[in-house]
Amino acid sequence: METQGADQRHHAVTDRGLALILISHVDRRVLPALSLAARLPEFDLKAVHLSFDPLESQQLARDWMELGFAWIPLHITEPGDETFVDSVRSVVEEESEERSRVLVIVPELDLDRWWQTLLHRSTGRRIARSLQALHRVSTIVLPYAL
Amino acid sequence: MLTILKRLLVGRPLATDEQEHQRISKVIALAVFSSDAISSTAYASEEILFVVALGASSLALGLHTLVPIACAVALLLAIVVTSYRQTIFAYPSGGGSYVVSRENLGEYPSLIAGASLLVDYVLTVAVSISAGVAAIISIPTFRSVADQRVTIGLVLIAIITVANLRGIKEAGRLFAVPTYIYISVLTLLVGLGLFRVFFGHISPVPFNPKNFEGARQFGGSLTLFLILKGFSSGAVALTGVEAISNGVPAFRRPESKNAGATMIWMGVILGTLFFGVSVLASHLKPYPSHAETVFSQLGRAVFGNGFLYVVLQFATAAILTLAANTAYADFPRLSSIIARDGYLPRQLANRGDRLVFSNGIIFLAVAAGGLLVAFGGLTNALIPLYAVGVFTSFTLSQWGMVRHHRRHRGKGWQRGVAINSVGAVATGLVLLIVAGTKFSSGAWVPIVIVPLIITLFVSIRHHYRRLEDSLAIEPEDVRPVPDNHTVVVLVGRVHRGVVMALQYARSLRPNHLVALYVSVDEEEQARIVEQWERFNFDVALEIYHSPYRELTGSVEKYLEDLDERWPGETVTVVIPEFVAGRLLSPTQLLHNQSAGALKLALLFRTRTVVTSVPYHVESKKPGR
CATH class of the missing domain: 1.20.1740.10 (Amino acid/polyamine transporter I)
Structure with a gap:
């Protein structure tokens, strides 16, 4: 596969993978994901935030920069005509078209009491299920124990 | 099935832009x-x-x-x-x-x-x-x-x-x-x-x-x-x-x-x-x-x-x-x-x-x-x-x-x-x-x-x-960010020395890791590519075509391209080097000559580190 170099002087034989970290909040639950990402030198890194509220997203981007996470570029995407899980799938599908492999990292709270599931959206497993049919895509749901 | 039922009952989803309408x-x-x-x-x-x-x-x-x-x-x-x-x-x-x-x-x-x-x-x-x-x-x-x-x-x-x-x-x-x-x-x-x-007549409710x-x-x-x-x-x-x-x-x-x-x-x-x-x-x-x-x-x-x-x-x-x-x-x-x-x-x-x-x-x-x-x-x-x-x-x-x-x-x-x-x-x-x-x-x-x-x-x-x-993060809670770091492993042929060099490169935990082969001959290039795929190395091999059959200039140009691709990163060039049993064997001289020239050229390049990973041919033991 040709690398899109400035003047096509070189090309890659095995393309670099992409590690896509889904970011809903900038707090401790993203730390294991960042730590994992730092151990993936063979992957390009990208953080993706699906924005449902522009003000919240602005604050999230500010926190991202202030906490020094800018070594992973943060992409803020506004979801289209889809639900949250479908929007994630679309983003991943689009990325996977140009990559040999995509690793999706989903930070999630580890909920151990039944009532906590009523108070939190646990989309990690739903995302993993939705992505399992995609070729060259694997998903890691990274639980953060409360 | 559930999705179809949902669409039938609830209709198609609406984009945020449609909210105004x-x-x-x-x-x-x-x-x-x-x-x-x-x-x-x-x-x-x-x-x-x-x-x-x-x-x-x-x-x-x-x-x-x-x-x-x-x-x-x-x-x-x-x-x-x-x-x-x-x-x-x-x-x-x-x-x-x-x-x-x-x-x-x-x-x-x-x-x-x-x-x-x-x-x-x-x-x-x-x-x-x-x-x-x-x-x-x-x-x-x-x-x-x-x-x-x-x-x-x-x-x-x-x-x-x-x-x-x-x-x-x-x-x-x-x-x-x-x-x-x-x-x-x-x-x-x-x-x-x-x-x-x-004004008229109406009977009350019976x-x-x-x-x-x-x-x-x-x-x-x-x-x-x-x-x-x-x-x-x-x-x-x-x-x-x-x-x-x-x-x-x-x-x-x-x-x-x-x-x-x-x-x-x-x-x-x-x-x-x-x-x-x-x-x-x-x-x-x-x-x-x-x-x-x-x-x-x-x-x-x-x-x-x-x-x-x-x-x-x-x-x-x-x-x-x-x-x-x-x-x-x-x-x-x-x-x-x-x-x-x-x-x-x-x-x-x-x-x-x-x-x-x-x-x-x-x-x-x-x-x-x-x-x-x-x-x-x-x-x-x-x-x-x-x-x-x-x-x-x-x-x-x-x-x-x-x-x-x-x-x-x-x-x-x-x-x-x-x-x-x-x-x-x-x-x-x-x-x-x-x-x-x-x-x-x-x-x-x-x-x-x-x-x-x-x-x-x-x-x-x-x-x-x-x-x-409990989830709030303060800047001091965040581990030091890995210094923006790219490692390029130079590859001439596929041999044990390359495997060791790749292992060493991974141990540096860089943000980006690539292998570089400077190609001067298409047949040789095809062989390397075939070997690389066969060995299934988990690292991208990039090929740089060298029109003038010259290693140092090609690597320098490739590094310039990398600077554009991943700006502001420190680049470490890892060179797998043979160390033969006999000192100053002709092969070793030949290899080290190219490597030496490259090291010298890159010495003056900013944010660039060059390191050799020696491979002891006789002992076949990894050396550092």
């Missing part, structure tokens, strides 16, 4: 936000009669007090509408009592307002649906299904739930037609009825003692308590008045002006029709009964059993069923505002597929259905539960508005203080009357439930706060 005109808004308030004309007069006529066991005594009570309710309506217009202009982003209380009175008053309103929205659905079913089974042809009233009610709730899940504008259009038919036919009923009362349920053997006396209790029942006509102030953002621009005008229309229509029905009833002498509604009796007296009567009954059933839409429009909106403040689960704050808050809609439907089943679908049994919440939120909202005017002191603030003070005192007084006179007959239910909901709100908020604290 979901805004509704005044004509549609009047139907969407006022159907609750206007539809209460269908049962408010009857509910007064249920108290004053049955309580005193004398229909004549009850009818005698109907018009004075209706006057008091109409005056209260005028006060509340005038007060709420102030809120609409002060709070164009909507939110009603909850937001006004939160901003002016503090946390707990706002939670009381929020919980009260949520309870009343559920009751609005239950009461409207049960009254709608009562209108249908009042028609003589449908009397046989009277014992199925709960089932019919549940079916109607299911239909209206799906209609709302499909989106507010479509729902608004759907609901506008019956609302306007109802207003027209009721105007005709009141107009024609009163004309015949005063009294059926069997249907006049609750009539006792001995007559009672009409005490002040009963009159106040009757007034409390009539005050249910005001439920839903606040809906417009909650839904200001759904109006077309200028939102506040349009919402304010709609509020006035609604007040005039509701007040006139309610008062008209009460005056007509006082002349035609209908009796409260579970078998046939007062409205149906009036309809048959004025229109006979013909077409207009049937239209009246079906329009009544339709507007009452659709009146629940006011709650369907506002319950999810209010619960989402409360959820955003962290007092309800975050799921309720989410927009559903069609920009309505589907979780809230579903919760509302389930709760209202439960109430309908629990109270046997009888409007009369549900009414005492009603109105406590609404007058609590009215009072808090008006009190909050007084504080708002005093704090902001905008243009005409003194007038605002006067209007809202009158509103606060009047609604506060009505709240005390409703709670006092109806406590034992059902008002205790919301009085108990509202504090329980507030406890739930506070617990949820406490959970989220605790979680927020």
